Amino acid sequence: MEWAMSLLLNHPEVLNKARDEIEQNVGCHRLLDESDLVKLPYLHCIISETLRVCPVGAFLPPHESSEDCTIGGYNVPKGTMLLVNQQALYKDPKVWAEPTMFKPERFEKSTGENDGTKWIGFGQGRRGCPGEVLAYRMLGLTLGLLIQCFDWERVGGEMVDMTTGDRRLMTKAKPLEAMYRPRKVLLNVFCSFVVQ
Numbered sequence: 278m279e280w281a282m283s284l285l286l287n288h289p290e291v292l293n294k295a296r297d298e299i300e301q302n303v304g305c306h307r308l309l310d311e312s313d314l315v316k317l318p319y320l321h322c323i324i325s326e327t328l329r330v331c332p333v334g335a336f337l338p339p340h341e342s343s344e345d346c347t348i349g350g351y352n353v354p355k356g357t358m359l360l361v362n363q364q365a366l367y368k369d370p371k372v373w374a375e376p377t378m379f380k381p382e383r384f385e386k387s388t389g390e391n392d393g394t395k396w397i398g399f400g401q402g403r404r405g406c407p408g409e410v411l412a413y414r415m416l417g418l419t420l421g422l423l424i425q426c427f428d429w430e431r432v433g434g435e436m437v438d439m440t441t442g443d444r445r446l447m448t449k450a451k452p453l454e455a456m457y458r459p460r461k462v463l464l465n466v467f468c469s470f471v472v473q
């Protein structure tokens with residue numbers, strides 16, 4: 278969440294696009310809920326792109342080969358510990374165009390560059406993350422509500438510092454500080470409670 282919020286503060290054009298999507302599909306007279314998330318594909322793209330630019334860990338958890346195999350031309354004997362460096366994959370310009378840029382559009386289904394093989398934020402296959410759907414829901418709901426209900430501003434107008442603190446867990450070196458001003462939708466929702 279902290280990385281997503283930081284990236285959005287540094288890219289107001291992405292934040293505005295996400296807000297437009299919410300306003301068109303949810304409006305400003307009620308709060309968005311879980312059932313709205315299917316109508317918010319751009320918000321979904323923002324989460325994927327955040328996990329590409331700032332993955333929760335540089336490496337996926339280790340796996341062990343259950344039989345002799347060949348990977349990328351290397352012979353891998355049974356019982357070898359295998360580590361996937363997802364961060365290296367996401368920073369490779371041969372794999373992603375302009376890899377350091379934050380561009381959620383990469384994940385758009387029709388035009389995006391993600392072909393389903395080069396983004397592994399939740400792992401893949403039988404040992405892939407079983408919490409993926411829940412994670413997208415919780416992040417989508419929380420981020421979506423913050424976008425819908427508040428105007429966001431950087432403190433002092435300076436760019437948010439994106440330096441990584443702990444390089445294994447990919448925490449932020451400097452915790453995020455930002456300003457959030459309630460939007461009209463919150464007033465509309467509170468008024469509807471009073472009227473009821």
Ligand code: HEM
Nearest residue numbers: 333337338398399400401403404405406407408409411412
């Ligand atoms: C943004 C949130 C999350 C991310 C980025 C994430 C990422 C991952 C990754 C990369 C793996 C390893 C996959 C592999 O070894 O190939 C994993 C495994 C796992 N995750 Fe998540 N995860 C997230 C949220 C969750 C949630 C919400 C739950 C449960 C409610 C969960 C439960 C698990 C479990 C149980 C495994 C082990 C699966 C196995 O070894 O078979 N994760 N996750």
